[in-house]
Amino acid sequence: MLVVDGLQAWYGESQVLHGVTLEVGDGRVVTLVGRNGMGKTTALRCIMGIHRQKRGRILLDGREIGHLPPQQIARMGIGWVQDDRGIYGTLSVLENLLLPPVVSDESWSLDKIFSVFPVLKDQAAQSGSKLSGGEQQMLAIARVLRMGARILLLDEPTEGLAPLLVERVREIVKEIKSHGLTVLLVEQNLRFATTVADTHHLIVNGRTVRSLSNQEVVREERELLEYLGV
Amino acid sequence: MEIVLVQVFNGLISGAFYALLSLGLAVIFGMLRVVNFMHGALYMLGAFGAYLLGVQLGVSFWWALIISPLAVAAVGFLLERALLRRLYDLNVLYNLLLTFGLTLVIQDAMRLRFGVQGVPYSIPAQLRGAVLIGFMFFPTYRLFVLGFSVLVCLGVWWLIEHTRVGMIIRASTENPVLTRALGVDVDRWIPLVFAFGVALAGLAGVLAAPMRNVSPLMGADLIITTFAIVVIGGMGSILGSVVTGFFVGVLSALGAVYYPPAANTLVFIVMAIVLLFRPSGLFGSPEAG
Numbered sequence: 001m002l003v004v005d006g007l008q009a010w011y012g013e014s015q016v017l018h019g020v021t022l023e024v025g026d027g028r029v030v031t032l033v034g035r036n037g038m039g040k041t042t043a044l045r046c047i048m049g050i051h052r053q054k055r056g057r058i059l060l061d062g063r064e065i066g067h068l069p070p071q072q073i074a075r076m077g078i079g080w081v082q083d084d085r086g087i088y089g090t091l092s093v094l095e096n097l098l099l100p101p102v103v104s105d106e107s108w109s110l111d112k113i114f115s116v117f118p119v120l121k122d123q124a125a126q127s128g129s130k131l132s133g134g135e136q137q138m139l140a141i142a143r144v145l146r147m148g149a150r151i152l153l154l155d156e157p158t159e160g161l162a163p164l165l166v167e168r169v170r171e172i173v174k175e176i177k178s179h180g181l182t183v184l185l186v187e188q189n190l191r192f193a194t195t196v197a198d199t200h201h202l203i204v205n206g207r208t209v210r211s212l213s214n215q216e217v218v219r220e221e222r223e224l225l226e227y228l229g230v
Numbered sequence: 231m232e233i234v235l236v237q238v239f240n241g242l243i244s245g246a247f248y249a250l251l252s253l254g255l256a257v258i259f260g261m262l263r264v265v266n267f268m269h270g271a272l273y274m275l276g277a278f279g280a281y282l283l284g285v286q287l288g289v290s291f292w293w294a295l296i297i298s299p300l301a302v303a304a305v306g307f308l309l310e311r312a313l314l315r316r317l318y319d320l321n322v323l324y325n326l327l328l329t330f331g332l333t334l335v336i337q338d339a340m341r342l343r344f345g346v347q348g349v350p351y352s353i354p355a356q357l358r359g360a361v362l363i364g365f366m367f368f369p370t371y372r373l374f375v376l377g378f379s380v381l382v383c384l385g386v387w388w389l390i391e392h393t394r395v396g397m398i399i400r401a402s403t404e405n406p407v408l409t410r411a412l413g414v415d416v417d418r419w420i421p422l423v424f425a426f427g428v429a430l431a432g433l434a435g436v437l438a439a440p441m442r443n444v445s446p447l448m449g450a451d452l453i454i455t456t457f458a459i460v461v462i463g464g465m466g467s468i469l470g471s472v473v474t475g476f477f478v479g480v481l482s483a484l485g486a487v488y489y490p491p492a493a494n495t496l497v498f499i500v501m502a503i504v505l506l507f508r509p510s511g512l513f514g515s516p517e518a519g
Contacts, residue, residue, distance in 0.1 A: 048411050074413030086408045089515065090400045099401055100412040147413055 001025055002047070002078075002151055002184065007056035009042050009206075016042050017054070017206040022184075024151065029173065029183040031193045034203035035229050040186040041083055043203070044153045047184075048080045049073045060151075075103045079144025083155040083186075085136040089129030093120055096128045096139055100147035106181075107148030116175060117142050134165035141172060151182040158192055170196055190228060194218060202227065236366060237483040243372050245479025246379035247434050251452065252459045252471035253386060254430035260403030260466035261416075261423045263322055264314060267329035269456065270449025271336040272428045276302050276435025277444045278340060281351050291354035295436050302432025303425040310424045333450075340446035348445030357440075375437050382433065383472045390468055399423060403466045404515070455482075458501045464514020474512065 002024040009017035017039045024030045032040050045051035047058055049070040058066040065073055074080070088096055097113065097120070114121035117138045123131060131139060137157055144152060154173070158166045166189075173196045176183060187193045193200060194217050202210045204227065217224060251269060258266050279298030283289035289297065309332065317324040353371045360367040390396035401409045402416050410416055435449075442448060459478050463470025478497050485493040492499075504512060 050407055050411055070407070070411040071413050071415050071417075074411055080408075080411045082408065082411075086405060088401050088404050090404050091397060095397050099397060099409070099414060101414065103413055143412070 001059075001061055002182070003057070003059040004043070004047065005057040005059070007043065007046055007054060007058065009039070009046050009051055009054040011053065015206070017046070019207045020056075020203065021208050022201045022211070024182055024184050026150075026182055027177070027180050028199065029177050029185060029197040031185045031187050031197045031200045032203055032208075033187050033190060033193055033200055033228065035188065035227075038203045039206040040203055041155055042206075044080065044082075044155055044184070044186060047073075047153060048078065074100065074147070074149075077104050077106075077148060077150035079147055079149025079152045081137075081140045081144060081152060081154045081157065083159060085133075085140040087128040087131065087136045087139055089127055091128055092124065093126050093128055093131065093139060094124040097143055097146050100143060102146070102148050104148035104150065106150060108142075108145040110146070113142045113146055116172075134161055134168065137161065137165075137169060138172065141176070145176070145181075149181070151184065152176060154183060154185045156186055156188065158187070158189055166192060188228065190217065190221070190224060232365060233487060234484070237487050238480055239368060239372075241480030241483030242376055242476060243479070244483060245476035246376050247438060247452065247475075248456055248459055248479050249383055249472045249475030250379055250430050250434040250437075251456045252463065252475045253383060253468065254427035255456060255460050256463070256466055256468055256471035257386075257390075257399065257430075258424055258427035259460070260468075261399050262314070262318070262420055263406070264318075264325045264329070264424075265322060265457075266424075266427070267326055267453070268309075268333040268336065269428065269431050270451075270453030271333040272302050272306060272449070273431040273435040273438070273452065274340065274444075274446060274449035275305065275336065276432030277351070277439040277442075277448060278344070278435075279432065280436040280439045281349055281444050284351065291436075291440070294439075295433070298436045299429040299432035302435070303429035306428035307421050307425040310421045314424070315420070337446050337450065344446060346445060346447065348443040348448070351439040351444050353440040371440060375441070378437065379434075382430070386430070387468060387472070395419065395423075455497055458497045462497075462501050462504050462511060464511025467511060467513040467515075470511055470513025 004020055004022050007017055007020040008015065020043050022030065022032065032043060034040050042051055046054045049068050057064060060076055065076065091099065097110065119135055120139055120142060128139065157169050161169065170192065173183060185193065185197060194214055198214065200212045200217055201208045202212065251273060255266060255269055258264055276298050279301050280291065280294035283294045283297060313328060314325055317328060357371040357374050360369050361373065390399055398414055398416065398419055401414065406416065438448065455478065459474045460471055463474035481496055481500065482493050485496045
């Protein structure tokens, strides 16, 4: 279980997070939805230990992890899929998969990865930069599954993808969930969010203002879309 | 025509030193984001290492070729652990200043002990004389330097392309933040990569000992050109540093024939032109750096 409580963050003098609070139970898919520039990506970077100018509590299974460096947080089973996918062009597709150390028993074998993502097998020897946007997204997710992540932090996985590929990402998130893994999904796309997640946290100006269930989101969709400025 | 070919060969010999030095600088910059100004001073220590091993202990050139770079690596390892690592969180300029300061300390310490004149180091017996290559005689030792340097560059390239450490070096060069966030313990490799990079400088120093004057300032003359090479090749680019190293060696040698006044300036003209059109260098990617 990942708990973020009253998280604040700064870039130099300017404060960008004013209180992010959320809870991601084991095996759940939870979203952080909000417009661009609301602090969603910063929140993930804080959890990952990359952004250090922060205050508040970040707990993994009850243990405070806010002070740990990124490599230790990753080794505790948190897999970060950053918004630009972060595929290494100087590494082959296979090397991209093998770069992270295996950190838990839940690590996916290459066989399992290639059966879920056959396109990666076909291009294993290619440079990571040769993949299309959708393929890079799959590689970025597959990479942390190979590492053995129990909790995946997905930063706008559908951004810039064609509708057919958005559908594919949806299937993948469901597949991840069916394996009992936990996902914290950062999204702008409310429709996509409701089809994969259980609970939603609405973030406005660096503050989580509401937690909603799927039913509530569907009921209040019109107001929420206004909030999101879509 | 013959003079051109001779100069191309001479240029390749200088290039052999440039390639080894800039290769080490590139690996270090890629992994540590440190512009290692003391690279030239460590090259000089490598040459003095060979000299001292020979004079004090009677160690042959061949053993010195192994022992002296290892000693330089140890010096680099200790300096990294004791000093450089304290500045990683600050602007890159701090480590540039630190290594510049260390350069002055190392050079002056050697000057106090050995003077500025330098000391002689003779060519190993097996490599004396000259061999006929096609139309001309070329000193055997120089051919050895060229061949050896090419082999070392290929070896380093193989290490970086085909081993796990090499993969981590490439990943950290391209995106250090992400590499840590994927659980890779980059910090564990940093002192070893630094030691490896400066060992290459030490190795170049040993190779230089029999053909250049072993003196405390021998690295100072070389380092500025080497920095220009790293910039032309693309900061942190392994291939770029090696190819550009040989290219600049040949270019300067030819310049010395056709327009001697510009021979030493050519590399900086090339650097300016390359930076105008490709700010991240010939082989560099815009993201790294």
